[in-house]
Amino acid sequence: MTYRVNAAGHMEVGGCDLVQLARDHGTPLYVYDEATVRQRSAEYVAAMGRGGHVLYSAKAFASPHFLRIVAEEGLGLDVVSAGELDLALRSDFPRDRIHFLGNNKSREDVEAAWRAGATIVIDGSHEFDLLRAVVPEGKRTPVMLRISPGVKPDTLDHISTGQLDSKFGFSIESGAARKAVEEALRHPRLDVVGLHSHIGSQIFALGAYQKAMEIMLDLLVELRDELKFEPQKLGAGGGLGIAYTRNDDPPTPRDFVETVRHALESGCAARSLKVPELIVEPGRSIAGPAGVALYTVGSIKDIPGVRRYVAVDGGMGDNIRPKLYGARYEAVLASAPDRAPAGKVTIAGKYCESTDILITDIEMPELKSGDILCVPAAGAYCLAMASNYNGMPRPKVLMVRDGEARVMRRRETLADLVAAEVF
Ligand SMILES: Cc1ncc(COP(=O)(O)O)c(C=O)c1O
Known part of the structure; x- marks a missing residue:
């Protein structure tokens, strides 16, 4: 900037x-450059407006002063380990804006997330047992479920995550997503506030997000009709690409948010679904440039x-x-x-x-x-x-x-x- x-x-x-x-x-x-961090963050927040939340993905880069700036701009935070969470808490990041993601969370991760009051994004079945062990009887913790919508974006294979053959999340295609939601709804310690997806990183072609949203909304219809479950929040992940070279011409954060929001709102209207709060979690497109x-x-x-x-x-x-x-x-x-x-x-x-x-x-x-x-x-x-x-x-x-x-x-x-x- x-x-x-x-x-x-x-x-x-x-x-x-x-x-x-x-x-x-x-x-x-x-x-x-502080101005760039603030401008990119503010562009996301302004494009989301009300009815949505932007989480900065700490894995892209985190340091106390950087996190304070992101928090001042009104963003929440996505962390993936007890270590990232600890840095965020020591940086006085507002706890109620923190989501804890990551596959194969350890008991220490889940304990730290619970103690901090973070929203836990469950990535695999073994977390149901961990949460039963960590959250005291009579209490509930807010969780989301990471769903793999089966979309392969136009990015490097190494950083694409939403397809069937991925270590992340519960796949819709295999039926695992539906089963996981059922299990989460039955779980005595969980308050299921939403579903989450993230299809990859360094993505330029926004069509992949539209496709993923359509698939997620089809799942929501099934969950509403068959389980009477309507999530309050829907996470579309991060992944917007940036220009590394002069030849790269990525969409802007506003383009990204508007595409995802439009896919959400028009898709919900077409299916007579209540529009959930949208969550996006960019990392690279804030810290990278x-x-x-x-x-x-x-x-x-x-x-x-x-x-x-x-x-x-x-x-x-x-x-x-x-x-x-x-x-x-x-x-x-x-x-x-x-x-x-x-x-x-x-x-x-x-x-x-x-x-x-x-x-x-x-x-x-x-x-x-x-x-x-x-x-x-x-x-x-x-x-x-x-x-x-x-x-x-x-x-x-x-x-x-x-x-x-x-x-x-x-x-x-x-x-x-x-x-x-x-x-
Ligand atoms: C679940 C999740 N959310 C958000 C991000 C941030 O992605 P990006 O830095 O590409 O915006 C990642 C990184 O790959 C991720 O795995």
Whole structure:
């Protein structure tokens, strides 16, 4: 939202010169733009209006200051572990807006969710027993059931979740969804407030959501007619894609919400169903465009006639996505973003794996050791999946706004790396 080229000819975000930030804070460095986080969140909330809730999906990226901003914009939160929940509670995230998802929840997960008063989204049958054991007799806890509508969206197989062959949720096609609702309604400790679905991530073609909604509403008709059950809430999941490269042209959060809402309202009207409250839970489309990664160029290796490798001081430890999903990124020279390209290079990381390549064959201007490279759209599922592989500390993270940079997470130290070791 706030990107521009400043008077020095450098990239600037949130009023902060990215080259200067790299000098002051070191690299690898992740920088989040507060204005973008707020704008994307507010666009979701405004598009939903009344009769719906937006949950931010903490798995995309979570840090206390980031979560406070999301909460201030009026969003709730989707967490998938006792760890994510603990971070949210320590960040004073409003408990009544938290949903606890995830397949194969442990007893500790369910206990933590119950203690926090979160809405639990049941993903598999074993949770019925866990909930019987955790929730005290005479009490009930609000739950939703994760349903797998059997829709395969236009995304990478690795991140599509709504089809029959998926580890997530109760499948409609196999009859498991209907059985799970029956069991949940009979369960003495559960208050079934809704059904939930999530069909995948990095989705551009919104038709998949319309299809999933139709299938969910057909299930609702069956549940109303045969079980007299009408859910108060219906979750359509997250999954809206973002632009990682100049060629990507994703729908906006407003397009996404309007498509899903229209499918819900017209589908309910056609089936004479009461319109449930709609819940969406975006992660990537809020955090992703708000964050950039900064790296310093180190060694440059030329293999004449084959390839030029430009190595940076991060890589698969802070961004596994290129190797995990074949995800594509771009990189920009932060000190001269408009300089003309001088040829193709491959941006390599510094991890001891030959697959540790951030970007293969990208046109870049002439680069030298010490240059700062900026990788845009690095705000989601990079730091969230970061590791200490090769004994590398995880990066420092900033939030910028109006020329001020606030440290959201300090750089890990060598002492952090051995904190859990027993010497
Ligand atoms: C159940 C569920 N909800 C929401 C999300 C967030 O998806 P995205 O970050 O693509 O919006 C995910 C992530 O895959 C998910 O598994």
